[in-house]
Amino acid sequence: MQQENPWKTLSKKIVYENPWIKIHEDKVIQPQGGEGIYGYMESRDSVQIVVANENDEIYFIYTYSYPSASWNWELPGGGSDGEEAIEASKRELAEETGIIARNWTKLGCTRVCNGLMTEHQVTYLARGLNMGDRAESDDEKLVSEGRFFSWQQIQEMVAAGEINDNQTLTSLFLYDHWTKKQE
């Protein structure tokens, strides 16, 4: 049931950019008919990795979010460097955790914030794990610790607000959904 684009774009410009993001401001005719602007962020598409061990426990990292000014438990992941999502996932996983996985399953492709961003997120399930040492990384995201949690523990952490990142929660939803389809 795809329909027509209800917006008309009159002109486009980039009002800010740095190596990670571009900010667009388009001049538009709104669906309601008035003239206005639409500002949004373009960023590299990203990956999230659900790392599951043989007991179906999931691996989380404890990282600092600069915009939120807080430490949080999240799934490994990050922005693509322009490579394919599967390659980005393997690289991010190695950089952030040192883990090498033999089996990769794509769980879905979703949109991070569809009102204000262009970014898509691909979620992979990684299994068949070889736990390595975390490499020295220049990643902008500092990881202080990594740990497996059971699904029961994850549910308690979500209820307590200790896991509260949409990108992580979306990937957990896709994983839960995928798991139930296998039963």
Added chain:
Amino acid sequence: MQQENPWKTLSKKIVYENPWIKIHEDKVIQPQGGEGIYGYMESRDSVQIVVANENDEIYFIYTYSYPSASWNWELPGGGSDGEEAIEASKRELAEETGIIARNWTKLGCTRVCNGLMTEHQVTYLARGLNMGDRAESDDEKLVSEGRFFSWQQIQEMVAAGEINDNQTLTSLFLYDHWTKKQE
């Protein structure tokens, strides 16, 4: 296990703003020690509403995302106008769907994109429904249709990529989690 902020902020500036977003560029000392910048978007905190009827079906709207240039099934919701999240939820629900709900339950507060945004999202469950007519709305988000879907239908739409918005998927995860705790 809160720890110290590993970043040092040297200075802050706003490099772009419009009525909906502000783009920040902070000059920082990175965790690894080098000097650099961190750019991120400040936007109004938002709400998402899981509207459930007596058959536990969930209400979705079909809306157009300008940054994604696509029509999508999503939960009702949007940016706060500065009011409390519960008031924003009631207003957004009425504007986008015409529905009035008697019972409201807060399901969680999450972070929309913690690497690039400051935005928090509050998810509410709305029950005890009075289905009204959709008001004429100046909302920037055009809604073409609204419809209830069963959990089974939702799972099929997620698998098919027809529901692929992180904000919606996060709220569905919180709802599923909350529902299981009630059993």
